[in-house]
Amino acid sequence: MKDLHKLPAHTLKVCRGAAQCPHAVLGTDLTAELEDVLIRSGWPEFLAGMTRPIRHHHQFRMAVASCPNGCSQPHIADFGLIAFARIGLESERCSGCGHCVSICAEKALHLEDGIHLDRSRCLGCAACARVCPEKALQVDETGYRVLLGGKLGRHPRLAHELGFYSLPESLDVLRKVLSVFMDHHRSGLRLGDLVEKLGRKEFDKLVRP
Numbered sequence: 001m002k003d004l005h006k007l008p009a010h011t012l013k014v015c016r017g018a019a020q021c022p023h024a025v026l027g028t029d030l031t032a033e034l035e036d037v038l039i040r041s042g043w044p045e046f047l048a049g050m051t052r053p054i055r056h057h058h059q060f061r062m063a064v065a066s067c068p069n070g071c072s073q074p075h076i077a078d079f080g081l082i083a084f085a086r087i088g089l090e091s092e093r094c095s096g097c098g099h100c101v102s103i104c105a106e107k108a109l110h111l112e113d114g115i116h117l118d119r120s121r122c123l124g125c126a127a128c129a130r131v132c133p134e135k136a137l138q139v140d141e142t143g144y145r146v147l148l149g150g151k152l153g154r155h156p157r158l159a160h161e162l163g164f165y166s167l168p169e170s171l172d173v174l175r176k177v178l179s180v181f182m183d184h185h186r187s188g189l190r191l192g193d194l195v196e197k198l199g200r201k202e203f204d205k206l207v208r209p
């Protein structure tokens with residue numbers, strides 16, 4: 001039988017985008033960076049001191065997806081990152097071929113007297129920039145959408161989105177999240193419960209970079 005005492009204080013799911021997925025917006029494996037922040041925060045010792053044995057629902061769950069398809073399930077993790085590409089548009093370069101319109105699963109692009117991008121629909125997958133032969137669509141900036149407080153269990157909660165951040169900013173959010181979580185911790189509390197208790201606005205204020 002598995003020894004529950006040996007469960008680590010966290011889990012980390014990283015999608016295969018870091019290795020070889022053609023959809024990856026950012027194919028960087030963030031395992032070392034995220035675990036470094038978590039270990040320096042003192043979370044493993046903190047949890048071991050609070051909770052024995054550590055069971056699955058005590059673990060702090062992290063997930064990184066290299067594109068909005070979210071294969072590593074960041075929406076049900078305590079801390080999730082989804083790679084995002086900000087698309088730049090130079091409409092004067094557009095030849096009107098329509099490749100980008102066909103490939104965009106979000107219907108964020110349309111051709112009508114030139115190419116138009118509806119940023120409210122765009123999920124930053126960068127597929128359009130990959131197929132544009134004229135470089136009218138290009139990736140201007142990459143970073144991560146930071147998701148917080150997702151969980152399953154008796155009262156499931158989909159993670160809410162804090163915003164779009166660079167990697168250093170995202171790591172700073174993780175640092176703050178762990179600190180706030182430890183300040184308010186009691187055995188069995190999940191981050192999503194704490195967000196609900198403090199109120200999302202109040203919680204977000206505490207953890208923004």
Ligand code: SF4
Pocket residue numbers: 015016017018021022023024025065066067068069070071072
């Ligand atoms: S989340 Fe995207 S990049 Fe990662 S494995 Fe899934 S499809 Fe590929």
Ligand code: SF4
Pocket residue numbers: 085087103104105106107108109117121122123124125126127128129
């Ligand atoms: S990045 Fe391009 S293809 Fe992807 S959702 Fe945005 S507009 Fe559509």
Ligand code: SF4
Pocket residue numbers: 093094095096097098099100101111115131132133134135136137
């Ligand atoms: S793929 Fe590029 S050139 Fe073709 S319609 Fe889209 S923006 Fe214009």
